[in-house]
Amino acid sequence: MFIQVIQGKCTKQDELRAVADQWRSELGPTARGFLGGTYGFTDDDMFVGVVRFESREAAMENSARPEQDAWAGRMMALMDGPVEFHDCDDVTVMLDGGSDTAGFVQVIRGKVDDPSRLQAMMADTDLLHRMRPDIIGATLAIEDDGTFTETVAFTDEASARTGEAVEPPADVRAALDEAMRGATFLDLHHPWFESA
Template sequence: MFVQVIQGQVTDAEQAHAAMDRWMEELAPEASGWLGTTAGVTADGQFIALARFESADAARRNSESPGQDKWWHEFTSLLSGDATFHDTEDVVTDIQGDPDSAGFVQVMQGAGSDPEHARDVMGRHRDEWATFRPEILGSEVAMYDDGDYTMAMFFTTEAAAREGEQKEVPAELQADMDEMNSLAAGPPAFFDLKQPWLYSPR
């Protein structure tokens, strides 16, 4: 899988949402290899999207299409500055339910000192985590630039996510969390998408 992370400050969240809906209607049917997009705008106007493709080649073909170029030019008129991009084929997914039904998505960005070790820790105790936090429908981690990452967590609702955060973590799972924290190069940044825009091929 290939993921492109796109970020920027938008001037109008509703217009940005309408533009994404228009992409889905007009361009998605021709986007060969596109697997889906998770996007949204935070309360302070930060737009973030994770676009998934079968491969880097599929993403490149899409970006080179005239329709995509025109759409992106129009979308950038809604940004107050330049957009930033992170492209990667180093992607880890953990699907426990239907992420497209999520009512709340939390995106985290940070950096780690040992991506391979982090990948190993993320692969542990998946069944136990699913039982402990049933409101988590899945996660998607895009890793790039020797340790940087963007992680999207899909929740049934924000209320359920906040309630789950308050639960006492079993010792086995707490050990996983402590190990992950030991690999972090500083605290992550959080982007709460309270009304996520979730797109998949029809």
């Protein structure tokens, strides 16, 4: 799997959502290798999109289509400033990656020295699901320099906040503390989704 993260300030939320809906109906059906996407806005108007493709090649093939380029231009015109793009070939999926029925999504961006430790923790889905039944899935996308984007889908925000108070085992706490040091948490209170 390949993930591209798109992040930028946008105060024209309704217009951006309309352009996204246009992509879903007009371009999505012909985007080879497109698996799905998770999108939303934070309270301070930060747009976040986490788009999944079967491979980097499929994603780049989609980006090269003239109709995709024209659509991207319309999207960029709605943004309030620069937009960040993060391409990730190293992707770990937990509990099928999530669900389009999630009521709350938290996108966590940070950097780790040892990505394998964070990946191993996510791979232990039994432990994580016992500790946090409110988590219905996640993806972990890691860039070459250890920068990561974790996208966590929750049943609802109230359950997520209750789950945050649960103290994990000491080894899990140590791994989390290392991974989340300096991390940015982007709360998507009203996420929307696309699936192929």
